[in-house]
Amino acid sequence: xxxxxxxxxxxxxxxxxxxxxxxxxxxxxxxxxxxxxxxxxxxxxxxxxxxxxxxxxxxxxxxxxxxxxxxxxxxxxxxxxxxxxxxxxxxxxxxxxxxxxxxxxxxxxxxxxxxxxxxxxxxxxxxxxxxxxxxxxxxxxxxxxxxxxxxxxxxxxxxxxxxxxxxxxxxxxxxxxxxxxxxxxxxxxxxxxxxxxxxxxxxxxxxx
Numbered sequence: 360x361x362x363x364x365x366x367x368x369x370x371x372x373x374x375x376x377x378x379x380x381x382x383x384x385x386x387x388x389x390x391x392x393x394x395x396x397x398x399x400x401x402x403x404x405x406x407x408x409x410x411x412x413x414x415x416x417x418x419x420x421x422x423x424x425x426x427x428x429x430x431x432x433x434x435x436x437x438x439x440x441x442x443x444x445x446x447x448x449x450x451x452x453x454x455x456x457x458x459x460x461x462x463x464x465x466x467x468x469x470x471x472x473x474x475x476x477x478x479x480x481x482x483x484x485x486x487x488x489x490x491x492x493x494x495x496x497x498x499x500x501x502x503x504x505x506x507x508x509x510x511x512x513x514x515x516x517x518x519x520x521x522x523x524x525x526x527x528x529x530x531x532x533x534x535x536x537x538x539x540x541x542x543x544x545x546x547x548x549x550x551x552x553x554x555x556x557x558x559x560x561x562x563x564x565x566x567x
Contacts (some may be wrong), residue, residue, distance in 0.1 A: 373413055383402045401539060406422045407536060426444045452474075454556040475536075487517060504520060
């Protein structure tokens with residue numbers, strides 16, 4: 360779809376998506392039976408919508424903008440925002456590249472599945488080598504693992520935290536973001552089509 364939009368319209372819509380993603384990121388919620396400090400915000404769905412509509416570069420830039428803005432009010436020393444940028448970018452880039460090659464409903468689903476897998480892999484590294492080391496500076500690692508074990512008794516070390524906490528959390532998060540994207544894309548693409556005279560919009564919910 361990105362090739363059907365003028366540069367000006369693409370920049371305008373991307374700026375709107377960045378603003379929406381920034382606001383949405385302030386609202387987050389935990390998932391049942393997951394470590395208490397792992398929370399879902401839906402801004403990743405905004406970035407994924409942009410990835411399908413405008414391409415992976417726009418999605419990465421939108422993610423970067425909202426994470427930079429949130430870095431000014433961070434409680435994680437910008438480590439959380441950097442981790443979010445890496446994970447969300449992996450999610451959007453993988454999904455959009457697959458969808459670009461397979462412009463069908465099945466292609467969209469496959470793309471989102473690949474994006475979820477990519478985000479999950481990246482999250483393992485960001486949590487083990489970035490987030491946990493940061494939090495370990497402000498509270499004992501034993502306290503962190505104890506808090507995780509209180510909701511998931513399988514967690515007893517950093518490695519088991521990653522395997523039984525981070526991995527299932529991000530798989531569920533990817534599923535939630537993918538479902539939202541799948542449900543909203545048709546309406547948003549129709550809106551853009553109606554406001555882009557004489558241009559065609561591809562729709563991942565269109566049956567193959």
